[in-house]
Amino acid sequence: MKKVRLEDIATKMGVSKTLVSMVLNGYGDKNGIKKETQEKVIAFTRELNYKPNQVARSLRLGRSNTIGLIVADISNAFYAKMARNIEDECNKYGYNLIICSSDEKDAKEASLIRMLKDKQVDGLIISSTLVDNTEIKLMKHDNFPFVLVDRYFPEIPDTNYVVIDNYKSSFKAVKYLIDNGHVNIAMLSISPPHLTSVKDRNKGYFDAIKKGNVNTDHYLHCQIPFEDIEQSVEFYIEKLIKYNQKVTAILTVNQNIALACLKSLKKFKIRIPEDISLITFDDLPVFELLSPSITTISQPLDLISKNAVSILMDEISHKNTRKAKDQIVVPSYFQLRESCKQL
Amino acid sequence: MKKVRLEDIATKMGVSKTLVSMVLNGYGDKNGIKKETQEKVIAFTRELNYKPNQVARSLRLGRSNTIGLIVADISNAFYAKMARNIEDECNKYGYNLIICSSDEKDAKEASLIRMLKDKQVDGLIISSTLVDNTEIKLMKHDNFPFVLVDRYFPEIPDTNYVVIDNYKSSFKAVKYLIDNGHVNIAMLSISPPHLTSVKDRNKGYFDAIKKGNVNTDHYLHCQIPFEDIEQSVEFYIEKLIKYNQKVTAILTVNQNIALACLKSLKKFKIRIPEDISLITFDDLPVFELLSPSITTISQPLDLISKNAVSILMDEISHKNTRKAKDQIVVPSYFQLRESCKQL
């Protein structure tokens, strides 16, 4: 495992490291190095299969051409797809991506942020799960380039973020149910509810049922604890539907809760859409395949990724001069399928 | 964004960098540095919020405490879950994980391997998609630590790998169908078929139908091109089932084909298990939720991850002395559900 270094190829050619470095970085012409010499360098490089040591390069340059992505849960298809999209975008700009998963844990996310900064990534894209936003504030204070996706912090002004309009999306979905005659509409949301995405989705729901003049009893809104989705969903499904025949429609706040919901409904032999109508946030390939297929509020991952990376690149190249931060709201898509019944 | 360096804290304290470095790396006692001094160093470090520059550290030490993972497709739930498992395992050993997705593309995988080596990762875990295995041979030749998962190269002897027994798993599934009276059993496999996992699954299928004395016509075995799964599956479903009423059971080689298969069956209004029985490789949470739920051959991701990381760690710490390579076959799990009918 004898690594070949810049020096090896320089001495073997009888020139200096400087020259080789210049040529390899495309500054050959700029420094007036003979075409002939340049070609020879390239040839040697290829022959010896020389690969610059990126660590040494990073140390010298103070940048790594790598950006970090922290998602809440990589085993969730939504984030996995996003990760792949973002990776592709980064590659277009010549950047590599390091993907990490915080598993919705505050401490892990904070430590990942530190770890990635220590590894000298040039910027960060984060779907944050943090209650304690110290690390975010710190990055902001240090002018460290970062973009939030999916979730943001209203209490920290002037940060870059890319999100969908959760409020409107939620409102629209619930309004659709109301327009189809539903009066007792439950929402299975998640707790802790400090995430803006969740808060906005909740608010959209509440405003829609108020405005729609339908049942606004607070028991219709359920908070599922993140650590115990399956059991809790089952509890609420049993309570809301089995013992309370009134509820005819459910909005779930994300795909994991939707899946748990499907499982419980199946267990209790409650039929969709005959007994209950269902709409969920986040689209999964399989939602289309189920019988009935599931109506979803789908997020444009490509747009989110493209915007996030483009903002980050801008941020990186104008680190200290870029004053205005981008706060982008991309449209969500209401994907109507078979899981809702008209009453 | 003023970075605080080792030197800053050394001068501010009036000691040398060496001392600080020793203390911070836990060699304080070993070098007989006064408890008092050590505490002071720690205190200063914390106060100034000092974080060692990992890039400098990597350069100096020649290792990065980072390992790289290349999966065939991060947006595939199977690999996403595996990624998360492996990340957890790595963390236990104090290593960080960089996750990359080759998207089943030869060129991308090769370039990822190079990229990660350039970034000085200490080892690699790869679910390889390579036809051209030059990069693998190169790593082997260079004694670079790596472990293959999910797929391996029979033509390269003495490499570490962790896989399930694809042959047996496949054989068993088909035998189950035969035992339940099925005589015309199709397999939807994938092409190109150079991956060992696919080859072994195919062989298991063929041997089982031969031994079971059922229909062995070659048209029952279909090769779905990777780039065009949906259309191709639809084509075969139509051909095999709609126009050939004999086929009563299907084995699909992975979850993506299973999903496409479900989609087509739905489209043609072919019912599971009444009209057709289905078994697939790889388990998805949703397979349990479908009506009927889908019988699967499920891989023990936790075991695969644990073994792969543990082997890699061993490989890293005994880089040049470790002669024997580990070739681990972990058991798969036949998850019987409702998608198979007894004839």
Place this chain on the structure above:
DNA sequence: ATGAAAGCGCTAACAG
């Protein structure tokens, strides 16, 4: 048109 040398931040052999 090319090279010498400094230095990025850290660790570790060696000196004291």
Place this chain on the structure above:
DNA sequence: CTGTTAGCGCTTTCAT
């Protein structure tokens, strides 16, 4: 018990 110093592999200023 603590400090000096060399050097990991690269880029870049300044000389020539």
